[in-house]
Amino acid sequence: MSDRMVGRLSVYRRLLTGLRAESVQNVYSHQLARMAGCTAAQVRRDLMAVGYTGTPTRGYDVLGLTESIGRYLDPPEHQHVAIVGVGNLGRAILAFFANRRPKLSIVAAFDSDPAKVNRVIHGCRSYPIDQLAEVVAREKILVGIITVPAPEAQKVADLLANAGVRGILNFAPVAIHVRDRVYVEDMDITVSLERVAFFARQDKHSGKEMVK
């Protein structure tokens, strides 16, 4: 299971949820492909991998496929996330994810600024950073989001990894190093914006969209 495929499955599911809201019952691979920005063959291969089969006449059943992707992508039980750094970006992410996914929710926020802790921000409790290990263990948090300034990112990554977190989504503009068992994904807005600016100046480019 490649990281790209997991990303596409996540996109398919969102599209399927939208179709269900419109009472659409069946969908063909080429329809999903057009909406997701990939090819029909890629959709079919991905769905094959999650073990869901369609039929030539009706394509894929929207409800059944949604559930099948959910069994694949979703945690068996509710999965808890922590966010470290309650600045502008941290608060934006808290607002964005508030009550969005039933099985994946941010249950704790941490900051080193005393003015930002022991509060409830967009429905999420905030704690002093030195309570991180304790809260991560108590709340069974497996995923951490880093939204602190670059100079503090590595320190925070070490705290999270030592507390038992197994996945990190890093927004700090710096590469962090953790032990091999921790999955790290960097979302570097500066790098992305520089890349878009670079290709915006090129007359020709691949033209394909990048799903991060």
Next chain:
Amino acid sequence: MSDRMVGRLSVYRRLLTGLRAESVQNVYSHQLARMAGCTAAQVRRDLMAVGYTGTPTRGYDVLGLTESIGRYLDPPEHQHVAIVGVGNLGRAILAFFANRRPKLSIVAAFDSDPAKVNRVIHGCRSYPIDQLAEVVAREKILVGIITVPAPEAQKVADLLANAGVRGILNFAPVAIHVRDRVYVEDMDITVSLERVAFFARQDKHSGKEMVK
């Protein structure tokens, strides 16, 4: 020039800037590789592509390499960016980029909410959305950032593309479709978080970091 390579060059430059601040004059490929989270051979191949050569004894000259990457990545003249959607995320991005890059700056923000326009937010002027085409043309804006809710993203993408923007960084959780000459990069926080959550549950995974 692949999109991944452009991303790595952006990372190298940031690292080199840090080294310069510490008065480091020379750097070897394996040092850059360790900091950037890639391989030494990859660093050498990337630097070869930008046309900068090192020497076996001294490695690469930090200052010269920084300038060489800049000539490659940076626009010949100041490049202007617009952001559409002044919600939590939009304001966070404005705060993040305020006075950060000398040659790449967000010069205009747009929103459909009358309460959010005709103001200065983190140093950036905000306009009503219906002035987008006019302002984009006047300010020679080539890049747009979309931070509106998903249902409005396609409409905003059309507005930007029609106004002459050539690159779009899309934070809305939906795929947008634009003509081929416009480069689109999606930063989908939901997809990324679901992916991290997925791999956090796996016992084994690639372990390699993903630079987006």
Next chain:
DNA sequence: TAGATTGTTAATCGATTAACAATC
């Protein structure tokens, strides 16, 4: 049946990795 779509294999493509002579 006819026709469009599916599951699945083979071919293609591009990026990464390994290897090594040349170099300072």
Next chain:
DNA sequence: TAGATTGTTAATCGATTAACAATC
């Protein structure tokens, strides 16, 4: 010189694309 690093080519790897018989 000796030794580590460089530029560069070949081999590997994985993902995407193309193709097509099977199927409803």
